[in-house]
Amino acid sequence: MAESEPVLIQTGEKRGCPEDEEEDAPSKKPRVESSHENGGPPDRNEEEEPGGEEEEDGEDSGETFADMMKHGLTELDVGILKYVSDHQGFSGILKERYSDFVVHEINKEGKMVHLDDLTIPAEEEPEGPPVPEPSVESDVLTDEQKKELEQLQKIRNKESQVSIEVMDDTKEKRTLVHKAIKTQFPGLETKTEEKDGRKFIVAYHVAGKKALAAPRKHFWPKHRGNFCHFVLYKENKDTMDAINVLSKFLRLRPNMFSYMGTKDKRAITVQEIAVHRITAERLAHLNKCLMNLKLGNFCYKNHPLKLGELQGNHFTVVIRNISGTKEQVNQALTSLRETGFINYYGMQRFGTTAVPTQNVGRAILKNDWKEVVDLILKPRPGAEKEFMVRCREEWAKTQDPEAALKKLPNKRCVEGQLLRGLSMHGKKNIVTAFGLIPRNNRLMYIHSYQSAVWNTMVSRRIDAFGLKAVEGDLVLKGTAAHVLSAEEAESRSIHDIVMPLPGFDVIYPSHHVGNGYRELLSADGLDIDNMRHKVKDYSLAGAYRRIVIKPSDVSWEVIRYDDPRISLVHSDFEKMEKKPAPVFNTEGKYRALRMEFSLPPSTYATMAIREVLKLDTSIKKQTELNTTWFN
Numbered sequence: 001m002a003e004s005e006p007v008l009i010q011t012g013e014k015r016g017c018p019e020d021e022e023e024d025a026p027s028k029k030p031r032v033e034s035s036h037e038n039g040g041p042p043d044r045n046e047e048e049e050p051g052g053e054e055e056e057d058g059e060d061s062g063e064t065f066a067d068m069m070k071h072g073l074t075e076l077d078v079g080i081l082k083y084v085s086d087h088q089g090f091s092g093i094l095k096e097r098y099s100d101f102v103v104h105e106i107n108k109e110g111k112m113v114h115l116d117d118l119t120i121p122a123e124e125e126p127e128g129p130p131v132p133e134p135s136v137e138s139d140v141l142t143d144e145q146k147k148e149l150e151q152l153q154k155i156r157n158k159e160s161q162v163s164i165e166v167m168d169d170t171k172e173k174r175t176l177v178h179k180a181i182k183t184q185f186p187g188l189e190t191k192t193e194e195k196d197g198r199k200f201i202v203a204y205h206v207a208g209k210k211a212l213a214a215p216r217k218h219f220w221p222k223h224r225g226n227f228c229h230f231v232l233y234k235e236n237k238d239t240m241d242a243i244n245v246l247s248k249f250l251r252l253r254p255n256m257f258s259y260m261g262t263k264d265k266r267a268i269t270v271q272e273i274a275v276h277r278i279t280a281e282r283l284a285h286l287n288k289c290l291m292n293l294k295l296g297n298f299c300y301k302n303h304p305l306k307l308g309e310l311q312g313n314h315f316t317v318v319i320r321n322i323s324g325t326k327e328q329v330n331q332a333l334t335s336l337r338e339t340g341f342i343n344y345y346g347m348q349r350f351g352t353t354a355v356p357t358q359n360v361g362r363a364i365l366k367n368d369w370k371e372v373v374d375l376i377l378k379p380r381p382g383a384e385k386e387f388m389v390r391c392r393e394e395w396a397k398t399q400d401p402e403a404a405l406k407k408l409p410n411k412r413c414v415e416g417q418l419l420r421g422l423s424m425h426g427k428k429n430i431v432t433a434f435g436l437i438p439r440n441n442r443l444m445y446i447h448s449y450q451s452a453v454w455n456t457m458v459s460r461r462i463d464a465f466g467l468k469a470v471e472g473d474l475v476l477k478g479t480a481a482h483v484l485s486a487e488e489a490e491s492r493s494i495h496d497i498v499m500p501l502p503g504f505d506v507i508y509p510s511h512h513v514g515n516g517y518r519e520l521l522s523a524d525g526l527d528i529d530n531m532r533h534k535v536k537d538y539s540l541a542g543a544y545r546r547i548v549i550k551p552s553d554v555s556w557e558v559i560r561y562d563d564p565r566i567s568l569v570h571s572d573f574e575k576m577e578k579k580p581a582p583v584f585n586t587e588g589k590y591r592a593l594r595m596e597f598s599l600p601p602s603t604y605a606t607m608a609i610r611e612v613l614k615l616d617t618s619i620k621k622q623t624e625l626n627t628t629w630f631n
Contacts, residue, residue: 072382073350074618078358079455080344080610082462084548085335089614090324092593098236099567100318101267105260106311106598113272115233115572118287118296120280123224140180149185149203153289161204163193177201182282187249187289220277225300227258227274230283233573235292238265242293243273249286250278258304261313261601268571274305294573312600314553317609318568319593326558329593332612333556336597339467340495340550341611342458345451346604347618354380361449364442364538366525369430376418377404391415399427414441431535439537446538450501453520458499458547461513467494467548472511474498474544481544483510494548503542504531551597551608560588568592 075081095101105113141149141164148162166174178190181203188203220226234242239262240254247254256276263269275283280298287294324332351357355375363371379392391407392415394400401422408416414437421433434442465473469492474481476498484492500506502521508514521528533539561568562585570581595612599605610617 072354072618073347073356075347075616077356077618078345078347078350078452079457079459080347080607080617081459082342083611083614084339084342084462084467085332085611087331087335087614088328089332089612090322090328091615092319092322092324092613094317094319094609095266096320096564097567098266099268099569099571100320101264102316102569102571103263103267103269103271104314104316105263105269105271106314107260107272108309108311110311112314113231113270115231115270115294115296116576118284118294118576119298120284121298121300123221123300140176141184146184149181149188152203152205153185153187161202163200163202166199166201174199174201182285187286189251225302227276227301227304228278228280228283229272229274229299229301229305230280230295231270231297232273233268233270233294233296233571234263235268235573236266237292239263239269239271241265245290245293246275246286249290250275250282252278258306260305260307260310263313268569270572272305274301274303276304308601310601312598312603313605314596314598315605315608316569316594316596317605319595319609319613320564320568320590322558322591322593324593329556329558332614333554333595336551336608336612337554338550340548341608342462343546343549343603344455344458344607346606348604348606349451350448354382356452357445357448358452359449361445361447362524362526364446365449365531365533365540367534369434372434373418373422373427373430377415388415391419395419401427443537446540450503450540450542453517454499454501454545456520457513457516460516461499461509461547464511464513469494469497470511472509472514474500474507474509476544481507483507495546495550497547498544499547501540501543501545502528502531503540506542506544545602549599549603549608551599553596553598555597556593556595559584559592559594560586561590561592562588564590568594 107113145162145164152160152162164177166177174192178192178201181188181190181201185203188205190201190203193200193202232239232242237245239259243254243257243259246252246257252275256278258274259271261271263271280300283295283298287296322329349357360372360375363369363375377392377395379389379396384392387407387409391404394407395404398404401419405411405416405419405423408419410416411420417437418434421436422430424436425433427433469475469484469489471484471486471489473484473489473492475484475492475496476482481498481500500508500517502517508517518528531540531542559568561582566582567574568582568584570579574581597605597608599608606617
C-alpha cells in the first residue's frame with residue numbers, strides 16, 4: 001500500500017502513520033508517566049521498528065502492504081480490550097491526507113507552539129564600540145558567477161564546487177564575496193584557497209561529504225545566548241529525518257539539536273527545536289531551499305531543550321467519510337470530553353512484523369540471548385523486502401553473520417547492526433554483539449514488554465471494577481504510590497488511579513488484579529521480585545501510569561465537502577502565506593468529523609480516536625477493512 005493511499009483508522013507504523021506520542025530516555029527511578037514521557041528511547045526516528053528492515057529509497061519489493069500485514073498483531077495480542085464508554089461506534093478514514101492530522105506542541109510554559117514569524121530577531125548590542133558589518137554589494141558577483149552558483153545550489157549531496165578568483169586580494173573584499181554567496185545562495189558554504197599564488201573563494205554545497213568532514217568554526221558573541229531556539233514546521237516528515245536534513249545543510253552532528261519530543265511523520269506538526277551556536281540568520285536562509293520544512297520564531301537562550309519538558313500536544317484530527325449520525329458523533333465526543341479513554345499503549349509500540357517487539361523484550365529480560373538473536377534474525381512469515389528475506393535465509397542456513405550481512409544493501413537496520421556485532425564478537429559473546437544496536441532501540445524491546453503487561457493488567461482492572469476507584473487501587477502522593485483503603489476509595493475518581501509498569505522499585509495493587517502481575521510474569525518465566533538484570537541497562541525500575549486520561553480543550557464539528565483532495569485544516573504555513581481557509585459546503589457530497597483535543601505526554605492520540613470510533617486500530621485489522629472498503 002502506497003503512503004498516499006487512505007487507510008481506515010490508520011495507526012502509527014513505519015509505512016504510514018508513525019507514533020503520535022513522544023518518548024523519553026528511561027529513568028532508573030520509578031516515574032510518574034502522566035507527567036513525564038513513557039520510558040521509551042528519545043529518538044526512535046519513527047523510523048526503524050526493532051526487528052524490521054529499514055526501507056531503501058526507490059526500492060520496491062513488489063509485495064502489497066496487505067500481504068505484509070497478514071501476520072501482524074491485533075489489539076487482542078497486546079492487551080487492548082476495553083472501552084470506557086457505551087456509545088455505538090462508527091466508521092471513518094483517518095489520515096487519508098497527511099494534512100488531516102495536525103499536531104502543535106504545548107511547551108513547558110503551557111503555551112501552544114505556532115509558526116507565525118519568519119523574521120530574524122534583533123540582538124542587543126554588546127558593550128563597547130560597535131563593530132561595523134561589511135555590506136554585501138549587489139555587484140560583488142558577476143551574472144555568470146551567479147548562474148554557476150545557482151546551478152551548484154541545485155546539485156545537493158554532490159562534490160561539485162565553484163571557484164571565484166579574487167583579483168582585488170584584500171581581506172575586506174574576500175569577506176564581501178563570502179557573505180554575498182552565503183546570503184544569496186542558502187545551502188552553499190565557502191572557503192578560501194590559494195593556487196599558484198592566486199586566491200580563490202571556493203563555494204560548495206553544505207550537504208557534501210567533504211563539507212561534513214571539515215566544518216568551519218564561527219565567531220559567537222559573548223552577549224548572545226549559546227542556543228538558537230526556533231519553531232520547526234514540517235509536513236509528512238518525522239522529527240529525526242528533519243533534523244538529519246538540517247544537520248547536513250549546516251554541517252553539524254544531529255546531536256547538536258535538542259527537542260522536547262518526537263512528532264508524527266504522516267502529519268503536519270509544529271514543535272520547538274534548539275541548536276547550539278547556529279545563528280538565526282543561517283537557519284532562516286534554509287527556508288529558501290528546504291522542502292516540507294519551515295523554520296521560524298527564532299530567539300537565543302542559554303539552555304537547550306530536554307526530552308519530556310513539554311506539557312503535551314494539541315491535535316487537530318480529520319476523520320473523513322464518516323458513517324455516524326450527528327447524534328452518534330455528539331454522544332461519542334461528549335463521552336471523550338467528560339470521561340476520557342483508557343490510556344493504553346498504542347499499537348505502534350509493538351512493531352509491525354510477525355515477531356512482536358515485546359517477545360524480544362521478554363527474551364532479553366530472561367537473559368535468553370540465543371532466543372533474542374533467533375527472534376530478530378530468523379525467517380518469519382509475512383512479506384518482506386527481498387534482500388531481507390535473503391539475509392534471513394542465509395542466516396538460517398549458515399549461521400554465518402558475515403555472509404548474512406552481505407545480503408543487506410543497507411547495514412543500519414537492526415538486523416544489520418546485530419549481524420555486524422556477531423561478526424565482530426562472535427556468537428559466544430551475544431550480549432556485547434547485541435550492544436552494537438543503538439541503546440534506544442535495545443531499550444525499546446523491553447519497554448514494549450512492559451507496555452504489553454501494563455495493557456493486559458489494565459484491561460483486567462477495568463473488567464473487574466469498571467470506572468470506580470476501589471479498595472486496593474493505587475494513587476500517587478507526590479512521586480510515591482499509595483494503596484487506597486475502602487474509605488479513601490469513596491472519595492477518589494477513576495482519573496486518580498494509576499497502575500504500575502513492572503519493575504524493582506514499584507508497588508502493585510493489593511486487590512486480586514495486583515496478584516495478576518505475578519502470575520503473568522511467572523508464566524513468561526520472569527520473577528517479579530527480581531527485576532534487576534545482569535546488564536544494568538536492562539534492569540527495570542518500573543513506573544506508574546494513569547489508567548484513564550481525560551483530554552482537555554475537546555471540540556468537534558461535522559463538516560461537508562465535495563472535493564476529497566482539498567485540505568480541511570488551515571495550517572500555520574498556509575496562514576503565513578495568506579492562503580484562504582478551507583470553505584465547506586453544507587450540501588457537500590462527503591461528511592467528515594473534525595475534532596480537536598489536547599493530551600499530556602505519554603498518551604496516544606490513536607487510543608483517543610479508538611474510543612470515539614470503537615474500531616480496532618491494529619494495522620492488521622485496518623488492512624483487512626481497507627480491502628473490503630476500497631474493493
